[in-house]
Amino acid sequence: MGKIILIGGNADKGTSLSAQEKKEFRRLGRIKMVKMEIFERIINELKGVDSRIEIVTSASEIPGEIGIEYQKVFKKLKCKNIGVLHFKNSKEANLPENIDRLENCDGLLFTGGDQVLLSNILLKTNFLKRLKERYTKEKDFLISGTSAGAMALTQKMIAAGAPSESFVKGHIKITKGLNLLPHVIIDTHFIQRRRFSRLIEAIANYPDKLGIGLGEDTAVFFKTPKNVEIIGSNLVVLIDGTHISYNNISQIEKNQNICLQDVKLHILPKGNMFNIVSRKILNNNLNNKILVK
Numbered sequence: 001m002g003k004i005i006l007i008g009g010n011a012d013k014g015t016s017l018s019a020q021e022k023k024e025f026r027r028l029g030r031i032k033m034v035k036m037e038i039f040e041r042i043i044n045e046l047k048g049v050d051s052r053i054e055i056v057t058s059a060s061e062i063p064g065e066i067g068i069e070y071q072k073v074f075k076k077l078k079c080k081n082i083g084v085l086h087f088k089n090s091k092e093a094n095l096p097e098n099i100d101r102l103e104n105c106d107g108l109l110f111t112g113g114d115q116v117l118l119s120n121i122l123l124k125t126n127f128l129k130r131l132k133e134r135y136t137k138e139k140d141f142l143i144s145g146t147s148a149g150a151m152a153l154t155q156k157m158i159a160a161g162a163p164s165e166s167f168v169k170g171h172i173k174i175t176k177g178l179n180l181l182p183h184v185i186i187d188t189h190f191i192q193r194r195r196f197s198r199l200i201e202a203i204a205n206y207p208d209k210l211g212i213g214l215g216e217d218t219a220v221f222f223k224t225p226k227n228v229e230i231i232g233s234n235l236v237v238l239i240d241g242t243h244i245s246y247n248n249i250s251q252i253e254k255n256q257n258i259c260l261q262d263v264k265l266h267i268l269p270k271g272n273m274f275n276i277v278s279r280k281i282l283n284n285n286l287n288n289k290i291l292v293k
Contacts, residue, residue: 002134002141003045004181004222006150007038008214008234009112009189038219038232039073042107045221046142049078051106054085058093058121059113059148066111093127102130107142110149116159118152119177128178135180143180147188150214155182156206161198170254172198174205181222183276184210190237191215199239204249204258207241210276218270227282229273240264240279 043049055070057063067084074082085101085108087093102108108131110118122128134141145153154177161172174185185206187199190213199211212220215234222228230236241247246261266281268274273282 001136001225002138002143004135004153005038005042005045005142005144005219005231006153006186006212006214006222007144007146007188007219008150008232008236009147009192009216036073036077038217039077041219041221041231042109042142042144043074043077043079046106046140050081051079052081052083052104053079054083054101054105054108056108056110056149057084057086057113058088058110059115059118059152060111061113063111066113070109070111087121087127090121090123090125093121093125099127099130102127102134106140107144110143110145110152112147112149115148115152115157115177116175118148119157119175122178123176132180150188151186152177153180154184154186154209155179156185156202156209158185158187158198158202161195161201167197167200167258168255169201169249169252169258172201174202181225183208183225184212186212186214188214189216191235196237199237200260200263201249201258203239203241203263204244204247204260207244207247209241210279211237211239211241213237213239226277227273227275230268230270232270236268238266238268238274240266242279 043051053074055067057067060066063086071082083101085098087098135143151157156174157177159173159175185202187195195213199213203209203211214220214236218232218234218236220228220236221231241263243262243264244260246259248259275282
């Protein structure tokens with residue numbers, strides 16, 4: 001299996017931008033707000049500064065600006081072999097030149113924007129099929145995503161949902177993601193945008209999945225599909241529903257209160273590792289810990 005690094009956000013703001021926000025992005029950029037150590041880790045998990053990295057901007061409504069910003073970031077880290085790959089629909093994703101670029105890169109990064117758009121473009125494409133083949137068979141192949149680009153890599157994906165102070169049914173919409181990580185549901189900008197209730201509702205609907213709430217300027221690194229390491233400067237919140245003893249989500253109507261018993265909550269800062277199978281925090285002395293294969 002390959003590697004996956006998911007970033008919680010604040011790397012870019014790729015959708016629903018006002019004219020003023022677009023102007024501000026072009027003036028200042030957004031990616032600089034993520035600490036460089038996350039991007040350094042991406043390079044280190046590849047082949048170093050000579051790695052070929054493709055930035056996939058298809059989720060963003062300002063792909064040109066986003067692509068340039070990412071190229072600047074990686075160039076600051078002495079990594080110069082960076083491409084920007086943008087396709088607006090499934091037909092474009094399947095073009096031979098785009099498949100060829102996928103074949104010849106060492107890793108790729110999905111930018112933020114609209115996770116539903118990204119999923120709709122890539123589902124049932126040869127591009128996604130080949131991406132999964134490379135991830136399954138090549139241990140050094142790396143896939144990364146930030147914000148919407150991170151959320152889209154799961155099997156069950158949060159498509160929409162406003163933050164809410166109350167835990168009620170029907171505040172989120174869940175749809176199909178790209179299914180590279182079938183055992184988890186990801187939410188991003190988790191602490192800053194108060195998305196706790198969104199992830200709780202998602203896990204109430206799919207208690208077999210592990211809910212991963214990523215703070216901004218924070219990432220999770222899947223070196224194996226079963227072990228996740230926390231990197232970056234903020235926190236990751238994990239919501240575990242495997243031991244729920246009471247769950248009324250199937251019995252209530254929309255806008256009625258959710259009732260759950262025995263939900264487990266884990267809060268992990270940088271440097272900790274979590275095993276998705278055992279649902280346990282592993283020894284944070286990562287160099288001395290044997291990973292589950």
